[in-house]
Amino acid sequence: MANAMNAKAETVDAVVVGAGPNGLVAANLLADAGWDVLVLEEQDTPGGAVRTAELTAPGYRNDVCSAFYPLAAASPVVSGLNLGAHGLRWLHAPLALAHVLPDDRSAVISRDLDRTAESVSAFAPADGDAWHAEFASWQRLRAPLLDALFRPFPPVRAGLRLARTLGAAESLRLARLLTMPVRALVHERFQGEGARVLFAGNAQHSDLGPGHAGSAVFGWLLTMLAQDVGFPVPEGGAGRLTDALVDRLTSAGGRVACGRPVTRVHTAAGEAVGVSDATGRMTRARKAVLATVPAPTLYRDLLAEGTLPPRLLRDLRGFHWDDATVKVDWALSGPIPWSNADVRGAGTVHLEADLTGLADYHADLSTGRIPDPPFLLLGQMSTADPSRSPEGTESAWVYTHVPQRLSWDRDALRRFADRLESIVERHAPGFTSRIEARHVQGPDDLHHVDGNLVGGAINGGTAAVHQQLFLRPVPGLGRADTPVDRLYLAGASAHPGGAVHGGPGANAARAALRRAGRGGAAYREVIQRLHGAIYR
Template identity: 55%
Template sequence: MADAVVVGAGPNGLVAANMLADAGWDVEVLEAQPEPGGAVRSDRGVHPDYVSDLCSAFYPLGVASPVMRALDLERHGLRWRHAPAVLAHPLPDGRCAVLERDAHATAAGLDAFGEGDGEAWLRLYGLWEEMGEEVLRALFSPFPPVRAAVPLAAAARRAGGLRVLRSLLMPVRRLGEQEFAGPGGPMLLAGSALHTDVFPETTAGAGFGWLLAMVGQRYGWPVPEGGAGELTAALVRRLEARGGRVRCGTPVASVIVRGGRALGVRTASGEAVRGARAVLADVSAPALYGGLVGWDDLPGSLRADMRRFDWDHATFKVDWALSGPIPWSSPEAARAGTVHLSPGMDALTDYSAQLATGRVPSEPFALLGQMTTADPARSPAGTESVWAYTHVPHRVAADAGPDGITGVWDERERAAMAGRLEAVLERLAPGFRDRVVERRVIAPPAFQEHNANLLNGALNGGTAMAHQQLVFRPTPGLGRAETPVAGLYLASASAHPGGGVHGGCGANAARAALAHDGPAGRRLLTPGLAALRRLLT
């Protein structure tokens, strides 16, 4: 018997387990896969000499998040590596917008795109310097962020008050049009916004783009030395040093509920594992509600809410082992760890419209990682380990391209979509295909084989759009880790604050478990929040 059982050894589950262990709890983590990590894992499956990251790869929020920083994972073997430049966006005319490690260097490069564009970038970065750290503290706190609200409000007022809020609530296209004369700055912001499933015309897209770009400007977009799995390994080592345990190859079939309270879990083999004080679930909301917890133990309204739950887009990914660096037409792109691939803002809008209408994009916007550029340990000297991914519809209505992709994702469709990505690269880097030694194609259904939470490669645990954020995440309610079952907490990216490897969802679940534990929490906090939830829903 443990004090707490954590279902799932993804980054949120491991962060939650570490925080509970720090509080002196005995913690057991149960993971269905043969190794921990969830979406934070690496292998040599493309080529034995090349390290490839299975899902996530760059971790700007991992180094910026107060939650992750507090764990001090560097003391447990984690080493961050940075590419010479953070992000590049090459354009068809040979120009390239580059997010450099230094803000003034970024600004100097953007001045070549339009008069005053460097000053505009520094103005946006000035907002970050004024209020960025307060934004991070509020973002990764339980909702509502009571303690963080006052300093955030004060910082926002100093930065411009309602005018700043208005700018961040804009579509990212509109912010780019207002602030910049040329396309360089807008593409850095818009590409960053599209790391989620927001479109160039989506309300608050500017806020997403600004946040990720400015985190990159302040902290970089680093990678773990040796592969994404090294971040997971550091979390596991830290947990084990505090007496916690991780059991892999142990899928959980159900949460044991008696009298409205979670008592533990039952594994697929029939083993009952007691969680005397709490059960924390690092699983998607649809996998928890009506899955691990049956509808008989949940309010009727939740069934309808789960039918309305919105996933973010499906993902298609290709990993390559290259014999040499990518031969970019724009040499500046070779210095960046991450490269965004799209010919311009209108192309991003077309791509987004095709996704919204269920069509496989004809000109896919792709995120590409030059992993050996960021971390030389990823492949032999003079070579490059590379990946690129794009989004596709969950249900394919049609193919906007010429290949007749239907969404069955058989060998022909996988090859056709991989070829479409390679064609985008070949236009920007002629000769790219000649350097391919091996490749691995990961179509949407395969992501669930790596991590059951990633339905068709939905990377963010549910849409990042406003209708499923804050008090609406994952369903209308309190926007907190508490669930309708006492002692059970949602610790995955389906909970506030959502997707990204920042540990905030797991930390919020751990904080909730600690707050509800003991006589005061059970007498006051638990019934009080339950009453408020009934009132709101």
């Protein structure tokens, strides 16, 4: 409320709530436009889920949460910031990815197209040519597709460009791909298990199983990106991506203040006017408040009761989180001794499920059972970036998904980590003897590290089709605008969703700039009428 903003409050053009990648992207775009921008972060350091620390042992640099960034490397949002000028350097493992089957066979993705085709051909001779054809299709539509993906919905100009590139017939086929289960896609396009599990394994970076509608596009997108840009890592750790974003922002005049969790977004006459934080300080916002917190946090906790339409709050009851996560980091005395030599050069490893195993894994998750066996996503960080650990050693991690709302004490986490290690040991005899130290994070630990990872959910809400595009986070406009004027949803629970690509932050910044610019009053009126029609 306006009278809560005392006369001594600091005043800026925009307050950004949260110094994760989306908040920092948004702040940079606003600072580029000449705005006075302040980013408020609850943790003692910026970065959100993009941070690096010595979690395990001295000299081992462990990424606290996320680690590999194909979407960041390909994102027109991130590439447009020229972060290389601020110290960011992408590095690659010899292989982008390996998927290890239960019988220890593996299929790999290399940035060398022929090397990948050779790998999948070992499972079915025709699949090498099929892989080449798939990648040729990707190259044709890559630029317009990525532009459309990272724009507010509907992406009118980018969508028209994509439609012109594809033509009517192929546009219909792309629409079909957007709704397909990955199991159906890979059975249509490939004959062998190798190519099929590469697509289906990459779909597991969402919370969708091989039989779920919409899982095909996630598997296809990440697989083609792995082939195209690899699964790169920032030299020195994930935190270097955050460092580059902060350095760029401060160079443009923006500021980041850590240790200041926002506790209230203040409004007056239906408009966001500023925030207050847990330190007792208040900050006025002349033009905008951009919040990267999850939609339930913003709408239920940070806004005063009665601010939002009741129907929106009712819709919010149907907001679905993605699965919870358990992550284990290791300091290893040497590289993981994989039985299958092809796996040793992979930065990212998927372990150990075929298509049936992936379906069983998701069946367990959907019924609230801890999967048995779990599907593992593993990172060999020193393989990708030797600076992550002392020479001859390896900094590595593994994570898997578990059902939401389970109770994990330290003993349960310890036993579960032992179980994950036994799976790696089965494919890499001698692995456990190389563990010098480990660090285990359960769902509550991840939530503590980054308040946006609610219950250990790492994608800001399910990626299922009922919560995508104009249905994210609830049925609405598919845009960053909220029913409160000059308040924008800028985090992963907004379109285009989770992962590190800057899309939600960029969309929020663009909306704020448009609202504050010429024709802003007319823009406001249109948005308010649309919200009124949806939520009345």
